[in-house]
Amino acid sequence: MFVGDTGLNRVVKRTAQLVKEGDVRELGGIPLDIIQKHINFWFSYSLDLFGGEISSNSADFFAAGLKGRYKEQEQYEDHIVAEQNFTMKVVEEGQLKDREVAMRNALNEVLRTEYTRDCEKGLARWNKALADEGMSDRLFLPNSRFHRHLGEYAGHHFDIEGKLISAEEFERRKAEWLPTMADREYVRSLMHPVVEPGKIANWIAPPATGIKGKPFEFEYVRL
Numbered sequence: 001m002f003v004g005d006t007g008l009n010r011v012v013k014r015t016a017q018l019v020k021e022g023d024v025r026e027l028g029g030i031p032l033d034i035i036q037k038h039i040n041f042w043f044s045y046s047l048d049l050f051g052g053e054i055s056s057n058s059a060d061f062f063a064a065g066l067k068g069r070y071k072e073q074e075q076y077e078d079h080i081v082a083e084q085n086f087t088m089k090v091v092e093e094g095q096l097k098d099r100e101v102a103m104r105n106a107l108n109e110v111l112r113t114e115y116t117r118d119c120e121k122g123l124a125r126w127n128k129a130l131a132d133e134g135m136s137d138r139l140f141l142p143n144s145r146f147h148r149h150l151g152e153y154a155g156h157h158f159d160i161e162g163k164l165i166s167a168e169e170f171e172r173r174k175a176e177w178l179p180t181m182a183d184r185e186y187v188r189s190l191m192h193p194v195v196e197p198g199k200i201a202n203w204i205a206p207p208a209t210g211i212k213g214k215p216f217e218f219e220y221v222r223l
Helices: 002-019 032-048 056-063 103-132 167-177 181-189
Strands: 085-092 095-102
Touching (some): 002 103, 056 103
Antiparallel strands (some): 085 095
16 A cells, blocks of 8 residues: 555645645646545445455455464464454444354454555644645544445445445535546646656645655656
């Protein structure tokens, strides 16, 4: 995640700098609300990649030694996990309720929780960039139930905080939470090459240093 982390940190930093200069859009930057919407979108889709919250496949793979928890050898003493349970929220009768699940069957959710903690570290760095520029606004991760298309929450609708809502309310408010076509087109309109040494697109801050400690404006290639 390092390359994406540092790149987005520079985007966030530049947005914060442009806020102090005027209208971010007029200055060719990416507004903070559009950045937040893209975080909501990609985080929720990334969570689906771990598989269903309750999975017999995860149990079988763990038993076969093909799947483990994050830092399985370092963090855990019990590598059999035959007796442990995991409590998770599921939708039953139109409400969120706790369900006890055998730990082996909940390993996808265990890994998803660790991934979320890793993402939170990235958000903390981006929020530090905002704070360093004097901004009070902060970026955040949506609830893990938001905008899910696989597992226990697929087919249900939740707001950004994980509250169960109707399909109609989600449709009415999704433009607040997810990138609209206009948002995507605006970001795409900014994607123009900048090839002059020492210059960079106005929507991203320059790197702290160039390759091998060279200054950012160093002319690496001469044609």
